[in-house]
Amino acid sequence: MTETGPAAEAAFDALGDPVRRRIMELLGEGERPAGAVAEILGAHFGISQPAVSQHLKVLREAGLVTVRAEGTRRFYGVDDDGLAAVRLWLERFADGFTGPLDALETELARGKRERRLADRPARTRRRDVA
Amino acid sequence: MTETGPAAEAAFDALGDPVRRRIMELLGEGERPAGAVAEILGAHFGISQPAVSQHLKVLREAGLVTVRAEGTRRFYGVDDDGLAAVRLWLERFADGFTGPLDALETELARGKRERRLADRPARTRRRDVA
DNA sequence: TCCTAGTATAAGTAGCAACTTATATTAGGA
DNA sequence: TCCTAATATAAGTTGCTACTTATACTAGGA
Numbered sequence: 001m002t003e004t005g006p007a008a009e010a011a012f013d014a015l016g017d018p019v020r021r022r023i024m025e026l027l028g029e030g031e032r033p034a035g036a037v038a039e040i041l042g043a044h045f046g047i048s049q050p051a052v053s054q055h056l057k058v059l060r061e062a063g064l065v066t067v068r069a070e071g072t073r074r075f076y077g078v079d080d081d082g083l084a085a086v087r088l089w090l091e092r093f094a095d096g097f098t099g100p101l102d103a104l105e106t107e108l109a110r111g112k113r114e115r116r117l118a119d120r121p122a123r124t125r126r127r128d129v130a
Numbered sequence: 131m132t133e134t135g136p137a138a139e140a141a142f143d144a145l146g147d148p149v150r151r152r153i154m155e156l157l158g159e160g161e162r163p164a165g166a167v168a169e170i171l172g173a174h175f176g177i178s179q180p181a182v183s184q185h186l187k188v189l190r191e192a193g194l195v196t197v198r199a200e201g202t203r204r205f206y207g208v209d210d211d212g213l214a215a216v217r218l219w220l221e222r223f224a225d226g227f228t229g230p231l232d233a234l235e236t237e238l239a240r241g242k243r244e245r246r247l248a249d250r251p252a253r254t255r256r257r258d259v260a
Numbered sequence: 261t262c263c264t265a266g267t268a269t270a271a272g273t274a275g276c277a278a279c280t281t282a283t284a285t286t287a288g289g290a
Numbered sequence: 291t292c293c294t295a296a297t298a299t300a301a302g303t304t305g306c307t308a309c310t311t312a313t314a315c316t317a318g319g320a
Contacts, residue, residue: 017146074296090220093158093213184307263319268315
């Protein structure tokens with residue numbers, strides 16, 4: 001039912017920016033407070049603290065990072081949910097993959113196939129964008 | 131000091147656009163001539179043939195699609211190389227990953243800061259920085 | 261050869277997103 | 291309480307990029 005969906009869209013949109021990818025790489029090494037991220041990224045890309053804060057917001061809303069408050073500090077870390085959405089999207093290109101429904105159905109018992117095909121529209125995928 | 135990939139950078143940049151993601155999804159179903167892609171994407175997003183052609187160019191240069199000429203037609207298909215670069219980038223977030231990139235970023239976090247701060251113009255576009 | 265189909269490139273424009281500086285918020289210490 | 295540190299938000303600016311229309315290329319058929 002997760003039609004490889006909105007989560008992957010948001011995640012790819014967010015990861016389309018090199019600064020945000022850098023932030024993800026950094027957080028991949030471990031949790032860090034926003035200030036440390038700003039300092040490192042600022043040094044690397046020459047951007048300000050607000051700029052980094054705005055990037056962190058985008059990553060947050062894309063489900064790619066988590067935040068944990070501690071005093072006035074906010075510790076950011078990688079959120080596996082967003083990354084999982086990306087991996088799921090990539091799976092469609094794996095060998096033998098023919099469509100989102102097929103992938104779902106393969107995981108389910110084969111007997112349930114007809115029933116599912118009967119009570120839902122044939123091509124759910126097409127509704128991505130207007 | 132090589133990043134996990136310039137290839138991954140280009141691929142993520144390319145996949146940051148929803149139209150190009152849709153093209154990838156379409157090609158994931160099988161090879162198609164540029165005209166068919168343009169027709170389907172045009173119907174879906176309301177964009178012109180040149181627009182789609184430009185998107186295909188970006189995907190090509192990112193190593194995400196392959197082209198095969200046949201007469202005046204050009205058949206596009208998914209290129210696994212670009213996708214592999216994306217998967218490789220994602221692997222760093224797998225449990226217990228420690229790779230070559232970690233070293234680079236650790237160094238960045240430490241000493242290189244002052245030097246970069248010193249010779250960087252105030253209003254630099256972040257894309258000129260490596 | 262000329263014409264047409266299929267596709268790519270040229271050139272120009274508009275909108276958005278990634279910045280900027282300035283300020284608001286919030287938690288904790290003196 | 292006031293001050294400071296840490297971070298987020300506000301408001302404004304600018305350059306990139308995704309579009310547009312027009313045109314150039316290229317292969318094959320009449």
